Amino acid sequence: MAKYYYTYEGKTLGPVSPKEVLDLILDDVLSMDSSVMESSSPQWLKIRDIPELMRYLHESEVQITDWAEDKGFASIDEENVPLFFHIPVSRLVWLSLITFGFYEIYWIYRNWRFLRFHRKGRTAAYFGRDLRNPVDLVGVFSQISTDQELGGRYNGRDFTLNGWLWIVALLTQVARSILGFTPFLSVWVDFALTFGLLALSILCLVPVQKHINEGNAKAGKPLSRPTFGHYASIVVGLLAWLLVLFSLISRLVRLFA
Incomplete structure (x- = not known):
């Protein structure tokens, strides 16, 4: 070779x-x-x-994927491309809740893709590769903090800690979902812990999204359009909620039986 x-x-x-x-x-x-x-x-x-x-x-x-072909296929008008993932904060919060946090994976992907595709002229086909590296994901938060178009270099904001806390909450939630609810905790404590982790992950994203929205408002950029991942995360998240509720009901039945 x-x-x-x-x-x-x-x-x-x-x-x-x-x-x-x-x-x-x-x-x-x-x-x-x-x-x-x-x-x-x-x-x-x-x-x-x-x-x-x-x-x-x-x-x-x-x-x-050939970047030029990808860009042409997407029919992107550069002047109307939002800075990062531009959605209302309230929508991010509610979609995170109803999807059991799965929408946050889509959120980080859209922001990652903006940096990878629009800024560096690279394809987004290997997001899964970087998804396995927490440092790369936290790097997205850091770059949002210092992005010139968002005015980050002049306001002293740093979302690196938000990124690490979000990663910890996400990994803990994923681990608990795979292993099931912790058997040695009471059902109510276990359920409260689940919601606590979900709330923590959302709180980590809210100030970042506010910063993104402020930059888009100053630049006169439109809201980001939903893609297939938007709907896929909702479907997967609703299924996750069904599993959580089924697990809760099963434990309550055994508790009071």
Whole structure:
């Protein structure tokens, strides 16, 4: 398999394998328009113009979508693109409640996608890869804090702590959902803990959303349009609520039987 050289920060690095080229794209070091040179050839070519690399990228487990095609398919009018995920705070709160927090996954995705797709010209096809890394998710909160278009550099706000608390609440809630309600706690304490974690995760997002909305209001940007993920999170969240209520009713029946 061919090896390739690439340039980064004025330095020529490599050689790297096609798999390593894929990793460099996912890490935002390279893009589809970056030029690389095969070790056996003196010619520099764009990644998109090398059949072997393109075949490997499209056959890989992580599918890389052409950013230009993705953008064209979405028919995005740059002037009307909201800054980050622009929705009313009240809607975020209620959707988080009725979806048992699953809407918050969609919320972080939309903000992540704004940074990845609109700002860096990258595809959003590998969100699942970054979702497994808490540092990357907290980085979204940090970048919202300092974003120039939102005026973050001038107000001294820092949402990094919000991000970490949100991650802790989310992971704890997910772990408890997988393991079931804690058997050694009373049913009411267990239920209160569940709602407490949900409330904590929502409270972590509210000031961030307010900051996003203020920046959009100043820039005259419209609200974000709902996508498939909006409706999917609602369906999944309602199913989660049914499971929670079923578990609660079952425990109450056993308690009073």
